[in-house]
Amino acid sequence: MNFSVLPPEINSLRIFAGTGSGPMLAAAAAWDGLADELSTAAAAFSSVTSGLTGGSWQGPAAAAMAAAAAPYAGWLGLAAARAGDVSAQAKVVAAAFEAVRAATVPPMLVAANRAQLVSLVRSNLLGLNTPAIATTEAEYEAMWAADVAAMVGYHGGASAAAAQLAPWQQWLQSLPGLPGQLASSATAAAAANGWPNLGIGNTDSNVGSGDVGTQNLGSGNTGNTNLGSGNTGNGNLGSGNRGDSNVGSGNLGNSNWGSGNAGNYNQGSGNHGDNNVGFGNAGLGGTAGNDNVGNGNLGSGNTGSGNIGNQNQGWGNQGDNNVGLANRGSDNMGFGNTGNNNVGFGNTGSGNIGIGLTGNNQMGFGGLNSGSGNLGFGNSGTGNVGFFNSGVGNWGIGNSGAIDTGFGNSGFIDTGIGNSGALNTGIGNSGLNAGSGFNVGFGNSGINNFGVGNSGSFNAGSFNSSTSNLGSFNAGNFVLGGFNVGSFNSGAHNTGAFNAGGYNTGFWNAGDINTGMWNSGDLNTGLGSAITQTVANSGFFNAGSTSSGLFNVGNGGHNSGFFNVGSGGYNSGFFNLGAGGSNAGFFNSGAGGGNTGVLNLGNGGNNTGFFNVGNGGYNTGFVNAGSDGSNAGFFTLGGYNSGVLNIGSLNSGVLNSGTANSGVPLILLLSLLSFVPLL
Incomplete structure (x- = not known):
């Protein structure tokens, strides 16, 4: 880009209107943390394998296990070093930004210069202001030159830092042994001949139990070369992913670095789309949003947070x-x-x-x-x-937006910072479009989520990329959605964790409709079976068909968990009652179904969170009540409120009553200020 042709109004605003170096420093800290975690994992992994083979575990099986595990320890160490390099370069970019910010003319000075010029020109009836006009223009030219020099230096420094980082795919190909495992299924099958089968319920050579595939280090995986559990796909480092080459958990897509993303090549969490950096970015109308840098953007190519549209730089733009x-x-x-x-x-x-x-x-x-x-x-x-x-x-x-309380919100009845959807309480929630959201938390790009980094909808938890999960890091199923009660499930309608299949009650099941652990077959009751049984249900005392667990007796079948009753079926968890079905969680009752969380009552259904009551439904958060429903927040009474302790309808903020209020009531604000000592 040729910065010399851009006036200081543009160059200065580009530097001062953005989010600053904070996100880059936060990213650097996150990469540092990841490097530490990977280093610790590598050391612990090496220590455990060395202790086993050096102790009482001797013989050919131990030698085979040690040979198979050694590359993974090396990969973890190399990944830690790579994460450290990324952190260092992120700090370089942040330092370059701070330098350019210090060298850039503040926008207010530029605006003051232009305002002074206009004033001088308008009053220059006799030409007396000509010297002052010339001086003002000279100052403006100096501002222009200073901004251009600062931007050129910043561009050079940032480009040099970026050039130090090789693409991740290129780095993956440099890992010893990994390209040969991922090159093709034939190569993977050939490499698997040197792997042991250590565990129960595996269909091939794996270190773990209940795996369908080869060379997995973990349990309940469907696919190959996964390091973790409950993955569906290949080459994932983490758990509960559905896709390939993800580093993190609960991703639905490929090559994501983070958790709960639905898409590809994202760095961060809860993004819906491709190539996003940050949290909770998505596109308009439930579509994918791409190439955003920031949080809670609804569109593509935005830099900043809470923007609705495309190619915006800043916060809260529509x-x-x-x-x-x-x-x-x-x-x-x-x-x-x-x-x-x-x-x-x-x-x-x-x-x-x-x-x-x-x-x-x-x-x-x-x-x-x-x-x-x-x-x-x-x-x-x-x-x-x-x-x-x-x-x-x-x-x-x-x-x-409208009736928003906070900073940089572009949505409708939002309470918080950088929300671009509607009826959100929190930070960086984007919803599906400018008129939908109902999220409570941080960085959610779906609707009716209560938590952090969910790109799906109706989740009570964090980093879920599918729908209606109570837990975290669930990628769910492309067709069936989520409806998991637990964490790290890449299948659907499971009660438990690390399940890659569906309708399971238990842990690490890669098959379907199992009650137990480490089953790669279907309809098993017990541990470690690769066989598919010829029965209607697994577990005990279940009615109907396609259910697992205990005492699921309602009509409709397709239940997992314990003591789910009522018509509709498709319940996951414990003691879900009432008609409607499709509940995920504990003690959800009332007609309507579709509840996710704990003790959601009333006949409207589709509540997400804890102890939501009333017949309106579609409440998200904690103890929301009222017949109108559609509240997002805490202890709201009425309908279409976001925030805390609002009574009425269409309110955002705290302790408002009535209709269409935002902010904090004056009496409360004065009461709070009375406790602040005067300086």
Whole structure:
């Protein structure tokens, strides 16, 4: 990119309007943590195998096991070194950003220079201001040159840091022994001849139990060369993945580094799409969002958080190609603009340069706010309280949605930071589009999730890439979804953990409808069977067909767990009651079904979380009540609320009552401030 042709309004905003070096430093810390974990795992793995073979475990089997395990210890060590290299380069990039930020002219100084120029030109009736105009222009040219020099240096430093990192696929090919195992099924089968079969219930040569495939180190895998348990696919490092070459757990796709992603080549968690870096990024309308850097973006190519649209840089923008904060439109540079092609703050219209202008193609200062009924600075919407809000009825900073409370929200009735969906409580939740979300937590890109990093929907837990799971790191099934009670399941409708099959009650089952552990066959009751039994159910005292566990007696079948009753079937967990079926969790009752979590009551169904009551359904969070339903948060009463302790409807924030309120009630705010000592 040729930075010399860009004015300081653009170059300065690009540096100051983004998220800063914080995300890069956080990424570096995460890579450091991963390197430490991998190093510890490598040392522990080597110590355990050495202790076994050097102790009482002797003979050909021990020698074969040690030979098979040695490459994995080496791979873990190399992966730790690789993660350390990535962390170091991330720190270099963060340092380069801090340097360019220090060298870049602040946007407010650039705006002040332009405002001064406009004032001088307008008052230059007799030419007396000509020297001052020339001085102002010279200062502007110096700002231009300083920004260009800073950006060129930053680009060079960041490019040099990136050049130090080889692509992951190239690095994987350099691992000793791994390319030969992954090259083809024929090569893998040939390599498997040197592997032992250590465990029970395996269909080939594996170190573990209940595996279907070859060269797995773990249990309950379906596929080859997985290091972990409950994976469906090949070459995964982690558990509960469905796909290939993932590093992490609960991913649905290929080559992800992180957890709970639905897509490919993501770095982070809870992303729906490809090549995203961060948490909870997705596309509009339930589609995939690609190439986002940040959190909770709804679209593609965004840098920042909480943006709806494409190619935005900043927070809480709605539209395309915006640079800044809470712009509602396209091609804006600045904060809180409503319209297109504006430069500045709080403008309403298009083609404006300045602050608080209303109309089109104007320059100058029109007031602290444009729009109507706003309190604060730089607001261009209606009824906002705060700074740089461009929506309606927002409370906070940089919100472009409606009835939002917080910072950088572009959705509807959100409480938190950087949410681009609707009725979210938390940080960086994107939902399926600008009108849906109902997430409580951080970095969720699905709907009705209660937790962190879920790219699926109706999950109570974290890092789930499928639907209706109570637990974490569940990738589920392409056709059946999730409905798992437990963690690290890449199958569906399981009660337990590390199951790659479906409708299992237990652990490490790669087959289907098993009650027990390490079964790679189907319909087994017990341990380690590779045989498919000719029975209707596994377990004991189950009615209907295709059920596992104990005392599942309701109509519909397809249950896993214990004591699930009522019509509908397809329940996972314990003591799920009532009609409707498709519950995942414990003690869910009432008509409607589709509940995920614990003790969700009422007849609306489709609740996610804990102790949600009332007949409206579609509540997400903790102890939400009311006949209207569709609440996301904690202790809300009514309908369509986000936040904490709101009573009524369409509220965001804390302790609001009535309709369409945002923020914190004044009396509560004053009470809180009374406890803050005056400086």
